[in-house]
Amino acid sequence: MVKDKEMTQDNEKVWTPEELAAVNAELESKTPEEVIRWVIENFAVEDFALACSFKELALLDMLLKEKPDARIFYIDTGFHFKETLDLKSKIEELYDITVERHVPEVSLDDMEKIGGPKLWEIDPDKCCTIRKVEPLRKVLSALKLWMTGIRRDQGPTRAGIPIISWDVKFGLVKISPLATWTKKQVWDYIVEHDLPYNMLLDNGYPSIGCVPCTHPVVDGEDDDRAGRWSGHKKTECGLH
Template sequence: MNLLEKEALIEEKAVEFESATPQEIIAWAVETFPNITFACSFGAEDVVLVDMLQKISPKADVFYLDTDFHFKETYETRDRLVERYGLKFVRVSPEITPEEQEQQYGAELWKKDPNACCDIRKVTPLSMILSKYEAWITGIRRDQALTRANAKKIEYDVKFGLVKFNPIADWSSEDVWNYIREHDLVYNPLHDQNYPSIGCEQCTRPVMPGEDPRAGRWAESEKTECGLHK
């Protein structure tokens, strides 16, 4: 399938999939694009998609970006998912260690230049892993942030050059948690401590009542996205 054919198919399916269930979208995605992967951050949305993907295509690749700065609860959630499903996560790590980063850029780069830190520890590693695939699945939702409000359930990811599926783009946070409770899923316990969105430990704080759900990410700067999603 050449690029023009892909773009035509994506435009057609974007309309069709708007009323489809996440399971229907995932099933079509893995059948149409066998060389597909799922990016898991171990947040609430992603444990839902892990469960769905395991029921539909348990051999599909699932990777995570290990920034070396995750909360211990995030790593523990990963281990509990491995135990529950028996899946093997593909660990994707930065080219330099935290120590090498400090030597090259100084201490606490995430405070001085959070975009540079995210580029080193997230965006560049993501570019490398996605270059091996023709499609990827994410857990982004439209109501998470203004930057995600126009996300389609299937779109062409211009930034990384492959097809992108967002099966629960139209779900609310309540939809996510209803699924988690209904299926008794493993989830990150930090969600129970006012962390609706969980990133690196240095750049994530609890969200206070009345705040935007993503207010806890890069709270000391105007940054709202790590650069993984356009």
């Protein structure tokens, strides 16, 4: 369902879930770059953004090569590793961009008053809602499409993700151009294009989030999401 020129310029178009399902079938066989081009042809630059957790550097590189003024944002939970923030600075310098920073409305002090000390240990879902989900909701309320770097091979909870769909939770279109890619393909891209990456990945962290909830993995933990929320059943932040 590639649109003609007139339709592709119609940025007021509202996509129905049925239309998105048809587009999804079409995009399933496309490369991530082709998926990104579909976004650029169908959405104004101010209406979409890549949600960056500084793990999707291959996607960020592809997007900025196609659209150098594309919006990139991150949620500053207040708990990022120094290595993650160093990587953010490196990316900003490398691409000459500013990664938009969005913070929770509830400060760490106020969160302690609401939920007690170390809420992430007592109730990580509540902590993620305050520090990630609600700030993300605020950002997404001003967008028509958000782009994520999630992939089907990142674990059972992501095995069935579509490339594009209507995000019921946040009320906009969601697209994941790397959905069909494997971890190896991502790393091959990073190496081939000599991209920077989080140094923690070389030190036993397969997945990197907030400091209190991210730990190096032990031998035998091969899941890409291993090392997150150890001791809890939780495997997702509530964003996907």
